[in-house]
Amino acid sequence: MLLDFDDWPRDRPIEADLCIVGAGAAGITLAREFIGSPLQVCVLESGGETFEPATQALYDMVNTGLPRAPQSVSRIRQLGGSTNLWAGRCAPLDPLDFQRRDWVPRSGWPIDRDTLAPWYARAVDVLHLGAPVFDHRLYPLAEEAPPRFASDKLALRYWQFSHSLVQPGNPVRFGTEYRDELARAKNLRVFLHANLTDIDTGPQDTRHVRGLTVRSLKGNRTRVRARYYVLACGGIENARLLLASRATNPAGLGNDHDQVGRCFMEHPRGTCAVLRGAGMARLQELCRHHWVDRGGERYVFLTGLRARPEWQRERQLLNCDVSLVEHEVPDSGTRALERLLHHRSSHQGEDIWRVLRDLDEVARNAARRYLDHKPPRIAAREITFECHIEQAPNPDSRITLAAETDALGMPRGRMHWQLGELEHRTIAAFTRSLAAELARLGLGRLRIADWVLDGGDGWTRGVQDVAHHMGSTRMSNDPRQGVVTPDGRLHGTDNLYIAGSSVFPTAGCVNPTFTIVALTLRLADHLRGRLRREAASAGRPAPPEKAHAPA
Amino acid sequence: MPLSRRHFLALLPALLCPLPDAQARPAGGLPGDLFRDRAALQALAGRLRRTPGHWRRRAPALAALLQVGGAPPEQRHRLQGAIADDWRHERLVVVDGWVLSETEACLVQLAAGS
Numbered sequence: 014m015l016l017d018f019d020d021w022p023r024d025r026p027i028e029a030d031l032c033i034v035g036a037g038a039a040g041i042t043l044a045r046e047f048i049g050s051p052l053q054v055c056v057l058e059s060g061g062e063t064f065e066p067a068t069q070a071l072y073d074m075v076n077t078g079l080p081r082a083p084q085s086v087s088r089i090r091q092l093g094g095s096t097n098l099w100a101g102r103c104a105p106l107d108p109l110d111f112q113r114r115d116w117v118p119r120s121g122w123p124i125d126r127d128t129l130a131p132w133y134a135r136a137v138d139v140l141h142l143g144a145p146v147f148d149h150r151l152y153p154l155a156e157e158a159p160p161r162f163a164s165d166k167l168a169l170r171y172w173q174f175s176h177s178l179v180q181p182g183n184p185v186r187f188g189t190e191y192r193d194e195l196a197r198a199k200n201l202r203v204f205l206h207a208n209l210t211d212i213d214t215g216p217q218d219t220r221h222v223r224g225l226t227v228r229s230l231k232g233n234r235t236r237v238r239a240r241y242y243v244l245a246c247g248g249i250e251n252a253r254l255l256l257a258s259r260a261t262n263p264a265g266l267g268n269d270h271d272q273v274g275r276c277f278m279e280h281p282r283g284t285c286a287v288l289r290g291a292g293m294a295r296l297q298e299l300c301r302h303h304w305v306d307r308g309g310e311r312y313v314f315l316t317g318l319r320a321r322p323e324w325q326r327e328r329q330l331l332n333c334d335v336s337l338v339e340h341e342v343p344d345s346g347t348r349a350l351e352r353l354l355h356h357r358s359s360h361q362g363e364d365i366w367r368v369l370r371d372l373d374e375v376a377r378n379a380a381r382r383y384l385d386h387k388p389p390r391i392a393a394r395e396i397t398f399e400c401h402i403e404q405a406p407n408p409d410s411r412i413t414l415a416a417e418t419d420a421l422g423m424p425r426g427r428m429h430w431q432l433g434e435l436e437h438r439t440i441a442a443f444t445r446s447l448a449a450e451l452a453r454l455g456l457g458r459l460r461i462a463d464w465v466l467d468g469g470d471g472w473t474r475g476v477q478d479v480a481h482h483m484g485s486t487r488m489s490n491d492p493r494q495g496v497v498t499p500d501g502r503l504h505g506t507d508n509l510y511i512a513g514s515s516v517f518p519t520a521g522c523v524n525p526t527f528t529i530v531a532l533t534l535r536l537a538d539h540l541r542g543r544l545r546r547e548a549a550s551a552g553r554p555a556p557p558e559k560a561h562a563p564a
Numbered sequence: 565m566p567l568s569r570r571h572f573l574a575l576l577p578a579l580l581c582p583l584p585d586a587q588a589r590p591a592g593g594l595p596g597d598l599f600r601d602r603a604a605l606q607a608l609a610g611r612l613r614r615t616p617g618h619w620r621r622r623a624p625a626l627a628a629l630l631q632v633g634g635a636p637p638e639q640r641h642r643l644q645g646a647i648a649d650d651w652r653h654e655r656l657v658v659v660d661g662w663v664l665s666e667t668e669a670c671l672v673q674l675a676a677g678s
Contacts, residue, residue: 286661445654448663453651460661 015196017061018207019231027204029055031540032225032239034209034254037094038526039512039533040245041187041195042139046537048198051554052544055237056195057207057227060091062188067230067420071208074249075415078430079473087480088247092205093188095247095480096526101175101184102315103140103527104147105133107332109322110403110521116329117435119276119406122518123490123499132531132538139530140175140185143305143312147171151314155303157387162299164454166446169299170319170334172523176312206230210421212242212258212266212509219261222509228421240547241540243501245512245533248277248482252412252515253426255486255496255503267486267503270493274412278404278484278520281432281476285335285400285444285465292457293393299456300337302388311386319522320443331403331439332522335447339393346371347378347389398459400443402476403522405435412485430478437472441465481525486515501536512536609676611659612669619657622650622666626674643667 021027031047033040036058047054060068068090081087088095106126113121137145144154151171152159162169175184195203204227211226213236225237244251252274256265265273288296303314319334341348349364349371351357358364368375378389404410410431414424448459464475489495492504497516503509512533514525521528541556548555629642650656650665657669664672 445656445658445663449651449654449656449665452663452665453648459663461658461663463661466658466661 014198014201015062015192015203015205018057018204018227018229019233021204021233021235023233024235026224026235027055027202027227027237029053029202029237029239030544031055031241031243032057032237033243033245034225035059035094035245035247035250035513036092036188036203037245037247037513038096038187039529040094040243041191042530042533043243043245043512043537044198044201044203045139045191045194046534046541047556048194048201050200050541050556052200052556054201055239056201056203057209057225057237058092058203058205059208060089061205062092062192064089064091064097068206071230071419071421071423072250073419074426074428075417076428076430078410078428079432079478081428081430081478082480087478088249088482091188092192092203093186093190096185096187099175099184099186099526101140102172102524103142103175104170104172104523105129105531106521106523106528107319107322109325110332110519114326114329117331117405117519119408119487119494120519123488129528129531129535132534133527135534136527136530139534140527141178141190142173142175143307143314147173151303151305151316154305154307155314155387156385157303160299162454164321164450166321166324167318167450168321170317170336170523172315172317172336174313174315175526176310178310208421209244209246209254210257210423211260212254214258214261214266214506216261219266219505220507222506230420241508241510241543243510243512243536243540247513248485248515249412249426249428251511251513252277252485253414253424256412256414257424267496267505267509269505272487272492272494272496274485275408275410276406276484276487277410277412277428277430277482278406278517279430279478280481280520280522280524281402281404281436281440281473282479283400283440283464283476284338284397284462285440285475286398286448286459286461288396288398288451288457288459289394290457292451292455293396296337296396296451296456297339297390297393301390304386304388306386318447320446324446328442330442331405331435333400333402333439333443334522335398335400335443338397338399339391340395340397341391342394345391346375347391350375396457398444398447400440401479401522402436402440402443403520405433406484406487406519407431407433432473432476440472440476481514481520483514483517483520483525486511487518488516489518500539501532510536510540605672605676608659608672612657612673615657615659615669617657619655619666619669620673622646622655623670623673626667626670630674643671 030052031054033056036056044056089097108126111122111125134145177183177185206229207227210228213224215223222242228234255267255273258266300316305312317336346367349367353364381387413427415427417425444461444465451457464472486496488497497511501510514529545555646667647665650667655666657664
């Protein structure tokens with residue numbers, strides 16, 4: 014059920030078996046896994062069902078690092094979290110992303126891609142993707158012939174777009190998509206306007222979390238007591254909450270080795286090159302949207318170009334990929350017809366003339382759309398290449414606490430995002446390889462952006478953050494190198510877990526949500542296993558095993 | 565002065581197909597009408613003269629290639645092979661962001677001086 018915490022009696026404790034803090038992609042995925050089980054689950058969400066500026070202001074931070082996008086466009090404090098503004102692009106991390114790479118300091122996950130594969134498969138259902146396919150197996154699904162593309166430096170990147178079943182044309186926005194399911198669940202209470210302000214481990218022993226302090230902006234407060242707690246507040250807040258829980262350790266909870274908040278990573282993105290003239294049409298055919306129609310729904314896939322793992326190894330560089338941004342000719346007949354059909358044309362005479370002038374193109378696209386069920390092809394006046402770069406873990410790129418406090422008296426976060434020389438070398442080398450390979454294959458001649466060629470620190474002016482917040486509570490077997498165990502449990506505690514991209518040891522270069530959901534499903538299975546073992550020993554009802562849970 | 569888009573695009577067809585058809589006439593080993601847009605050619609050559617790097621190392625190989633002689637299609641084939649080899653090994657020259665192979669850059673220098 015959904016409850017407003019402001020309606021809850023002040024100081025009346027909330028008790029549960031499992032307490033999940035945060036109702037974004039990770040929090041809601043985890044909560045759904047326990048619906049219908051004999052466990053009592055509570056979810057604490059700071060926001061309401063709609064955007065509230067006062068709640069959002071709790072996210073305000075002090076920035077001492079590279080310039081970043083405003084908080085209002087990078088994360089949302091509301092039921093559904095930042096999925097309220099995401100674009101829905103999904104892909105799994107590449108196998109090399111999980112591996113230890115000698116040339117990438119602090120690289121290597123304690124799990125590999127094959128280990129995560131079963132949960133990636135389940136994440137497909139949560140995010141309503143078309144199929145668990147992120148490679149050339151797309152083409153038979155889309156009823157297309159696979160393209161001929163042979164390069165020992167580049168390979169095709171395959172993304173899919175999350176697909177809402179309740180809001181057509183949108184990705185899955187967790188707060189909307191799963192709202193009714195959460196509201197109906199009898200063993201689940203979602204408290205809105207409930208802000209975690211302290212994690213209490215007692216004065217002496219930090220191993221066991223005894224409870225949480227929860228407050229609302231309207232002045233309500235209480236404690237939550239649960240057997241297990243999961244922080245699922247996003248890649249910045251997870252670290253901030255640990256750092257701010259310093260009753261026992263002034264450095265913050267779980268921060269005995271000064272790891273919390275370090276190695277904050279983003280996916281620097283920038284326009285690295287432009288293509289005009291010859292080759293554009295062939296490249297558009299290679300890297301483009303694909304439609305897969307299944308069960309009355311249309312699923313959208315996208316292809317781009319990525320650095321091959323061999324290229325990364327040989328050159329000792331990071332992962333990197335590009336997607337194409339097609340800048341269409343401004344007066345295409347197909348677009349004119351779309352405006353006319355949807356009553357959006359402000360110059361009907363001109364649009365009718367454009368349709369008649371481009372009748373061949375219009376007929377071809379009509380056949381593509383309605384007979385072949387393919388996206389239309391519009392000529393481009395230019396194509397720009399949007400690169401996404403892996404950021405290497407860097408302890409100096411970090412989140413700490415500022416002296417300023419928010420409306421609840423919590424220290425604000427201080428963001429010090431840094432990029433290094435390895436990221437610059439990666440994008441410079443990748444763009445050169447891209448230019449050379451496209452020229453060799455007759456796919457066009459690139460013009461490389463100035464910032465890519467910048468020999469000094471000025472290159473960072475060409476990139477921006479993309480609200481992918483990762484690494485601040487990284488996963489490691491070694492508590493001196495990370496914050497959580499491979500299962501997501503905070504090192505040094507026995508009942509506090511962390512979910513979300515803050516646990517990523519390295520970032521890869523693809524959008525993180527698909528991996529967030531997969532890791533959260535894995536965490537759900539882990540918790541289910543612990544709870545079953547506990548229940549068996551105590552003679553209590555146990556949560557059922559999920560049908561797809563790997564052994 | 566940066567190389568303009570117009571100048572570079574004017575040269576592109578020649579760069580993509582270095583020895584155009586049977587009209588090509590060897591002139592000092594290089595077809596005289598390789599680049600019909602002389603202004604574009606001179607602009608690019610001027611920028612190349614100020615472009616540091618090792619790209620000039622390809623000049624002797626290019627000269628040797630051109631001196632082999634043969635029919636224009638054979639010459640074109642050899643040049644295209646050399647350029648493809650440059651792409652494969654990323655022997656590139658970047659002028660105001662535009663990307664040329666080293667062989668192409670040497671070809672421009674030769675054409676501009678011819």
